[in-house]
Amino acid sequence: MAIMRCALVVIAAVPVPAMAQHESPLEALRSFERQAEWSDRFDATLPEVRAVNSTAPTLSPATLGRMQIAIEQYRTIAATGGWPTVNSPQKAMRLGTRDNAVRTLRRRLTISGDLVQIGGRDDVFDSYVAAAVRRFQMRHGLAPTGIVDQATLDAMNVPVYVRLGQLETNLGRIAEYSGKLDDRYVLVNIPAAEIEAVEHGRVRSRHTAVVGRIDRQSPILTSKIYEINFNPYWTVPVSIVRRDLIPKMKENPSYLKDQKIHIYRWGDETREYDYTEIDWNTDEATQYMFRQEPGELNSLGTVKINFHNMHQVYMHDTPQKSLFGEDARFHSSGCVRVQNVRELITWLVQGNGWDRAQVDAAIRSGQRLDVQLKRPTQVMFAYITAWVNADGVVHFRDDIYRKDGVETLALR
Known part of the structure; x- marks a missing residue:
């Protein structure tokens, strides 16, 4: 039987992201309108955000021509001094923030082509800046929250070269x-x-x-x-038995039973072994086959x-x-x-x-x-x-x- 190398034995609880991170741009705007000090139409910027997605594949002969154009554009940006470093105030910048750092943020987003609309107060994080931040986040594989958090700052401050x-x-x-x-x-x-x-x-x-x-x-x-x-x-690979399963069994001897994992000898599934027959303080477990039943x-x-x-x-x-x-x-x-x-x-x-x-x-x-x-x-x-x-x-x-x-x- 071939060894299956990949899945992880340890199933950890992962917190579900806050609902605010999954709001659409329009929902985010509506929830903020009661406090907003301007009347920009956020939906006017949505086509720019949608352009980040495409039905064309990542790999194609046409991609090469587009890459050449982008390389020349970034060479020009580098030759003219690159983009500024964005330093955020103590709180993450978001819709409604008024700070001198927003001026720098606008320049950064304009140079990279994320911000096109530049009207309004240049120290205010308005709906156009929020749309530009979402666009930037989508281009860099980040959740498009429109909030300049630390991960977004890190990506923005990678030098142009x-x-x-x-x-x-x-x-x-x-x-x-x-x-x-x-x-x-x-x-x-x-x-x-x-x-x-x-x-x-x-x-x-x-x-x-x-x-x-x-x-x-x-x-x-x-x-x-x-x-x-x-x-x-799922047959647990030897590498995961050694690195994950043995430590887990030392912490919780009922782990195999809880996860519906059965123990056999390699090449012989006629007899099932009990976990008490294995010395978990050694590598003896690597000599056995651990197989998880189908199910949730x-x-x-x-x-x-x-x-x-x-x-x-x-x-x-x-x-x-x-x-x-x-x-x-x-x-x-x-x-x-x-x-x-x-x-x-x-x-x-x-x-x-x-x-x-x-x-x-x-x-x-x-x-x-x-x-x-x-x-x-x-x-x-x-x-x-x-x-x-x-x-x-x-x-x-x-x-x-x-x-x-x-x-x-x-x-x-």
Whole structure:
């Protein structure tokens, strides 16, 4: 039986973000109108925010031309002195803030093309500034709250020469990746922690992802998705037994029972062992196979996506849905967790004649089911920290694995 390397045994409680962070721009404005001192129409700025998103894929021959244009633009910004450092007052800047720091913030956002409307008092954080901040946050993979918090400040204060270096480095990556694409493929952009399902040059769906943390990195690879496992078992890899499961059992001997994990000898599932038969103060547990039953506690969630690779990684659902709401989604042991995985699965099994109802029924049954794809689909794990979408909007992400070769933003 192949070792499954990726899912984490420890299922920690993650706080759900405050509802205010999920307000739409219009909802945020309405909640503030009672205190506002101006009458700017916030909805007039929404087209600029929408332009950050695009149905065009990250990788394409057209992306290369847009990257070249962006590189020249950033070279010009660098040659004219770059952008100013933004120093926030003690409280995070937000709609209604009046401070000299807002003047600097406006200059910073104007230079990078996020702020177009420059009317009104230059020391007031008005609705146009809020829209520009949201646009900036979306371009940098941050929650679009419109509030200048510490993570937003950190991203704003990355020097222009660093961003230029990212663009130049990723130009070569995009050129290499774009030359290897099938007409139908799945792209996992590791630094963006995002997945695109692409067909005939258009993005059919985008999915937030959770990828490998810095000490257990998701690998760069190209392969073919050939199989979907519904309601899968999870066999705990030896590396996670050693690093996670043994310490957890020392803290809580009932952990295996609580998580519905059974103990067998490798290659022999005729006898189940009790946890008391293992010396947890040694590495003896690594000689056993630990298998988690299908169900809501299963670390793989309800479905697993298989593709051949030497790293023993895969894509899967997860019971920890709250992780998808975080800005920095680097929590796994190398595999990739997929938000709204049923939509991706439905697209993958279309060649088998399946629709969404059949996918939902297979999951709802709770029964183990392996489906071989009649139309295997290319999957690519890529490392792209800078790109330009079809509307010319430049995106940046943190160099989480330190592969860009330039000074980068400290990990949040």
